[in-house]
Every structure is written in structure tokens, then in C-alpha cells.
Amino acid sequence: MLMVFTLVSQLLLFAYRPDGCTGRGLNKGGIGAEEGKEYKAVEATYNADYLKSNRLLGALPVEEFEHLQPHLETVTLEVKDFLYERDVPIEHVYFPIDCVTSVMAQMKDGRMVEVGTIGKEGMDGLPVFLGAQTAPLTSFCQVPGDAARMAADALRSEIGPGDRLHELLHRFTEATLVFAAQSSACNRLHSVEQRCSRWILHTHDRVGKDEFHLTQEFLSQMLGVRRASVSEVASALQGEGLISYWRGNLRILDRSGLEAVACECHGVITKEFDRLLDSGA
Amino acid sequence: MLMVFTLVSQLLLFAYRPDGCTGRGLNKGGIGAEEGKEYKAVEATYNADYLKSNRLLGALPVEEFEHLQPHLETVTLEVKDFLYERDVPIEHVYFPIDCVTSVMAQMKDGRMVEVGTIGKEGMDGLPVFLGAQTAPLTSFCQVPGDAARMAADALRSEIGPGDRLHELLHRFTEATLVFAAQSSACNRLHSVEQRCSRWILHTHDRVGKDEFHLTQEFLSQMLGVRRASVSEVASALQGEGLISYWRGNLRILDRSGLEAVACECHGVITKEFDRLLDSGA
DNA sequence: TGTACACCGTACGGTAGCGTACACAAAGGC
DNA sequence: GCCTTTGTGTACGCTACCGTACGGTGTACA
Numbered sequence: 001m002l003m004v005f006t007l008v009s010q011l012l013l014f015a016y017r018p019d020g021c022t023g024r025g026l027n028k029g030g031i032g033a034e035e036g037k038e039y040k041a042v043e044a045t046y047n048a049d050y051l052k053s054n055r056l057l058g059a060l061p062v063e064e065f066e067h068l069q070p071h072l073e074t075v076t077l078e079v080k081d082f083l084y085e086r087d088v089p090i091e092h093v094y095f096p097i098d099c100v101t102s103v104m105a106q107m108k109d110g111r112m113v114e115v116g117t118i119g120k121e122g123m124d125g126l127p128v129f130l131g132a133q134t135a136p137l138t139s140f141c142q143v144p145g146d147a148a149r150m151a152a153d154a155l156r157s158e159i160g161p162g163d164r165l166h167e168l169l170h171r172f173t174e175a176t177l178v179f180a181a182q183s184s185a186c187n188r189l190h191s192v193e194q195r196c197s198r199w200i201l202h203t204h205d206r207v208g209k210d211e212f213h214l215t216q217e218f219l220s221q222m223l224g225v226r227r228a229s230v231s232e233v234a235s236a237l238q239g240e241g242l243i244s245y246w247r248g249n250l251r252i253l254d255r256s257g258l259e260a261v262a263c264e265c266h267g268v269i270t271k272e273f274d275r276l277l278d279s280g281a
Numbered sequence: 282m283l284m285v286f287t288l289v290s291q292l293l294l295f296a297y298r299p300d301g302c303t304g305r306g307l308n309k310g311g312i313g314a315e316e317g318k319e320y321k322a323v324e325a326t327y328n329a330d331y332l333k334s335n336r337l338l339g340a341l342p343v344e345e346f347e348h349l350q351p352h353l354e355t356v357t358l359e360v361k362d363f364l365y366e367r368d369v370p371i372e373h374v375y376f377p378i379d380c381v382t383s384v385m386a387q388m389k390d391g392r393m394v395e396v397g398t399i400g401k402e403g404m405d406g407l408p409v410f411l412g413a414q415t416a417p418l419t420s421f422c423q424v425p426g427d428a429a430r431m432a433a434d435a436l437r438s439e440i441g442p443g444d445r446l447h448e449l450l451h452r453f454t455e456a457t458l459v460f461a462a463q464s465s466a467c468n469r470l471h472s473v474e475q476r477c478s479r480w481i482l483h484t485h486d487r488v489g490k491d492e493f494h495l496t497q498e499f500l501s502q503m504l505g506v507r508r509a510s511v512s513e514v515a516s517a518l519q520g521e522g523l524i525s526y527w528r529g530n531l532r533i534l535d536r537s538g539l540e541a542v543a544c545e546c547h548g549v550i551t552k553e554f555d556r557l558l559d560s561g562a
Numbered sequence: 563t564g565t566a567c568a569c570c571g572t573a574c575g576g577t578a579g580c581g582t583a584c585a586c587a588a589a590g591g592c
Numbered sequence: 593g594c595c596t597t598t599g600t601g602t603a604c605g606c607t608a609c610c611g612t613a614c615g616g617t618g619t620a621c622a
Contacts, residue, residue, distance in 0.1 A: 132455050166442070185468075510578095
């Protein structure tokens with residue numbers, strides 16, 4: 001089943017080529033070259049502490065976590081493994097441990113724009129919590145790593161009101177809403193350079209490393225712009241000494257410099273996440 | 282208290298003038314001319330059926346509605362009455378009866394973009410339900426009319442898990458998320474004419490009338506574009522016989538024609554709302 | 563060692579939408 | 593009936609970004 005996701009979606013992801021490449025990329029990403037690929041649902045020798053690296057799971061009272069633990073399994077996600085696709089029933093929810101996932105709105109013509117990024121601070125699969133059976137949006141792995149996953153039915157049946165996780169997911173939902181809202185306005189009002197810097201900062205917060213893999217092609221799809229635009233912006237940022245970027249390896253050199261280039265949206269979103277997830281209201 | 286909202290916010294709404302007008306408009310919307318304005322919190326002679334015009338309230342089982350009814354009061358909202366402002370504590374939630382409210386993301390420089398529209402199918406004030414104390418976004422009345430309102434504390438204390446309203450608000454939250462996500466992508470990928478048509482359709486769905494008041498200035502702020510752009514688009518739509526638009530009075534003449542001009546986003550959002558709020562998953 | 567291919571820098575014409583400005587007609591207060 | 597305000601149409605130069613294209617340089621694999 002997940003196999004199907006991977007194949008169909010690799011095709012989708014590459015079907016839209018903003019740089020106007022011909023079939024070359026399509027073949028690469030398409031079924032032909034990916035036939036041997038297998039979705040690695042590794043049941044790692046997980047332990048409680050590892051699962052609790054996810055901040056939602058880590059914030060649970062002992063007995064609540066122990067109640068959920070039998071329903072959790074560790075899976076390893078590779079870049080562009082698809083978790084959800086629009087109108088397809090949701091089978092699992094994912095609590096990222098050290099991976100990062102992207103939620104994408106996708107148009108009929110195949111063009112996509114990222115509308116959410118989820119790391120260890122959250123859970124991918126909110127629609128299950130909110131009462132939907134099928135996914136309204138597409139989601140895939142952006143930065144590889146592990147996640148704790150749980151069957152959608154388990155989430156529905158095991159989490160009730162009054163549970164700590166129920167409250168935490170409410171707050172995470174609120175933060176996600178603010179993220180989407182701010183992104184919407186940001187897409188309307190801010191330049192490619194600002195949005196690109198914001199995206200790098202946001203991902204930097206989530207991967208927890210100063211260096212990660214990221215091609216311009218990939219980033220251009222996240223931002224919904226041409227790859228050439230990303231190239232221009234990346235050159236500028238590199239010229240100012242804020243990042244180093246070479247063949248898909250991005251390294252943040254000057255984070256505060258990046259923050260100065262980025263729009264206010266990163267700060268607004270970060271503040272909102274901290275406010276809702278760390279402490280009180 | 283609500284008085285303060287009105288005054289401060291009128292100022293905010295007019296502080297950004299995309300058409301580059303000078304202080305003229307500012308004075309009009311500012312404190313000077315609005316001093317005599319009063320927020321009409323009319324306690325109408327409401328009855329259950331009237332309150333139940335709101336689809337969320339209307340979908341409740343009898344006993345649940347009767348349990349909530351003592352906490353509900355009818356208020357009349359005028360255009361640009363502000364319901365929420367960022368970082369200000371939320372005192373009430375609003376169930377629109379025949380008004381429509383807009384949720385706006387607003388930047389430091391005063392520029393705004395609409396990120397949500399709420400009519401009788403929903404509730405304004407989701408952050409309360411989701412555990413926030415203060416508003417993360419600005420919200421004001423877009424189409425005047427009545428709403429049932431409830432103290433935020435009442436919503437927090439009277440609605441528990443297992444209640445029908447709890448489930449309905451979950452689904453409404455999901456629909457709102459999809460709205461924000463699709464809007465975000467739409468803002469990135471579609472033209473002003475497409476987005477403008479989409480906005481008109483969306484509002485048409487919510488007001489339930491073929492004619493409503495809407496200045497180009499107002500619409501330009503919703504869309505986050507110049508008023509001049511709205512003027513150009515409106516002329517085009519009028520030329521094609523899809524709408525008539527004269528001095529703030531908009532009339533929809535050819536709805537299916539509008540749908541053809543608009544992007545797919547309106548259909549996607551509408552489908553999602555229907556799916557989540559009308560029937561099953 | 564060659565040769566595919568992934569990834570990137572750069573260029574060039576085209577255009578949607580911007581900021582700004584101005585004039586004009588209808589609405590409304592005095 | 594005048595005068596201010598509100599709402600609108602239109603224009604002009606400008607800029608960011610688009611679609612497209614092509615060549616160059618590393619990396620992987622035979």
C-alpha cells in the first residue's frame with residue numbers, strides 16, 4: 001500500500017518541472033528507475049526515550065505514554081517518501097523524531113506549494129485527529145530520518161478528551177493554522193528572497209543541524225517558484241556570507257544575518273509555536 | 282472594551298492605503314470621525330430557531346442546544362466592527378447568523394491579507410476552542426448582520442469531549458485549515474482575476490444573496506493587491522456580463538461564468554467544507 | 563577513462579502586477 | 593445649491609518574476 005504511494009507520488013512530484021526540463025527528470029523520478037525502491041518501515045529497536053524525542057510524545061505523563069506505547073512503531077523515512085495524498089484514506093499518523101515532513105497543496109496541473117512543515121515539535125496527520133477519513137493535502141518526507149507512527153484508528157480510539165495529548169494536539173492545530181495563515185499572506189506580500197530565507201530558517205529550526213541536503217529543484221517546488229529564481233537568491237545569500245550552498249549541501253553560516261534578510265513571518269510563526277507548545281496559552 | 286477594538290482597528294484598517302492616498306482616508310476612518318460610533322450589542326428578542334440559523338448550532342441535539350442557549354446572546358455587527366486583534370485576549374466567540382466575518386493576517390507595516398471567511402457555516406474564535414487565550418489573527422465583520430455570541434470562558438467550560446459541538450468544531454477546524462492551505466497556494470500561483478473571482482464566489486456562498494455591498498478599496502485589502510488592480514478586473518468581469526458593479530454594490534449576474542474565470546481553488550474549498558460539515562468524513 | 567546524469571549559474575525577452583497619480587461622477591451634509 | 597467625501601476608471605513607467613534555454617562542473621558507474 002505504501003509502495004503505491006511512493007511510486008505514484010514520485011511521478012507526481014516530478015511531473016511539474018518549473019525549469020522546463022523535458023522528460024529527462026520524469027524518467028528519473030518515474031516508475032522506471034524507482035521500481036526497486038522499497039519503503040523502509042523498519043521496526044527499530046526503539047525505546048521510550050527515543051520515541052519521546054518527539055516533543056508531543058515527550059510531554060505526556062508517564063501513564064499516558066505507556067498507554068500509547070504499544071500502538072507506536074518506529075519507521076525510517078527517506079526523502080520524498082509520501083505519507084499522504086489527497087483523497088486517499090489515512091492509515092497512520094506520524095510523530096517525527098528526527099525527520100521533517102512537508103505538507104503541500106497541489107493544483108490540478110501538478111504545481112505544488114508547501115503549506116506546512118512538521119518536525120519533532122508536531123504530528124503529521126492532523127486530519128485524523130480532526131475527524132477526516134481521507135487526506136485533504138499531500139505530504140512527504142523532506143529531511144530523512146525516523147518517526148514514530150500510529151495507526152489512524154488507534155489515534156481515534158485511544159485518545160479522548162481530557163487526555164494530555166488531546167490538549168497538545170489542539171494547541172498544535174492552532175499553531176498549524178497560524179502557520180498556514182501567515183504563509184498565505186507571506187506568499188502574497190513578500191519577495192522570493194525573503195520567503196526563501198524564511199524557509200531555510202524554518203527548516204533549520206526543525207532539523208537541528210547547521211547543514212542539510214537540499215537541491216534547488218526541491219526548494220523551488222516548496223516555494224512555488226522557478227529553480228532559476230532559487231539559484232539567483234542562493235547566489236546572493238552565499239555572496240553575503242550567510243550560507244554556503246554547493247551541489248545540494250546547504251550550510252547555515254550566519255543565522256542572524258539570514259533572519260535580517262527574511263521577512264517578519266518567520267518570527268511570527270516561531271513565536272506562536274513557542275507560545276502554544278512550550279508553556280501556557 | 283469592544284469600543285476600543287472598533288476605534289483602534291478602524292485606524293489600522295485605513296492606515297495602509299495601497300492606492301497611496303494621503304491622510305484623507307485616514308481621517309475618515311480614524312478616531313476623529315468615528316468618535317460617536319457605538320458598538321451595537323443588541324440583545325435582540327432571539328429565539329431558538331433564529332440562533333439555529335447558524336449551521337453549527339442548528340446541527341446540535343435538542344438537549345445540547347438547550348444547555349448552551351443560556352450562554353448565547355444575539356449581537357448585530359456592522360461592517361468593519363473588529364472581533365479580534367492579534368495578541369489581545371479573546372472574550373467571546375461568534376456564531377454568524379446572517380453576517381460574514383473575515384480573518385486577516387496582518388504585517389507590521391499594516392498591510393493585510395484575508396486568510397479566512399466565516400459565515401453561518403462556522404464559528405469565529407477557533408483559537409479559544411484550540412486552547413489559546415489571545416487572538417493570533419485579526420478578524421472583523423465583512424458583511425453586516427447578526428451573530429450569536431458566547432463568552433470564551435463558557436465555550437471552554439461548557440463544551441467537553443463527546444459533545445456534538447466538540448466534534449463539529451473539530452471538523453470546522455479541519456475545513457478552515459484546508460481553506461488556509463489552499464489560499465496560500467492560490468496566492469502564490471494564480472492571477473488577480475482568478476483570485477478576485479474566487480473571493481466573490483466564496484462570499485456569495487456565505488451571504489446567500491446575489492447582491493451585496495463591497496467597495497474596491499475593501500476588496501483590494503482582502504486580496505492584498507492595489508485598488509487599481511481590482512478596478513481593472515472588475516471592469517473586465519463586468520464587460521463579460523458576469524457581474525454588475527457600481528459604487529460598492531456588487532451583483533452576481535452569471536455565477537457559472539464566474540466559476541469558469543475563477544481558479545480551481547473555490548471548488549476545492551467548497552467540496553472540502555461540504556464533505557466535512559454536511560455528512561460523513 | 564569515458565560518459566551519463568545530477569545539479570547549478572546565467573541569460574534574455576516577456577508580462578503581470580506594482581506604486582503613483584489624476585480626473586471625474588455620485589452621494590451626502592450644510 | 594454648494595462643497596466635501598467616497599468610489600471609481602485609467603494611465604505610465606517600473607520591477608520582480610516568469611518561461612525557457614544552454615552550457616559548465618562535479619559525481620557515479622561501467
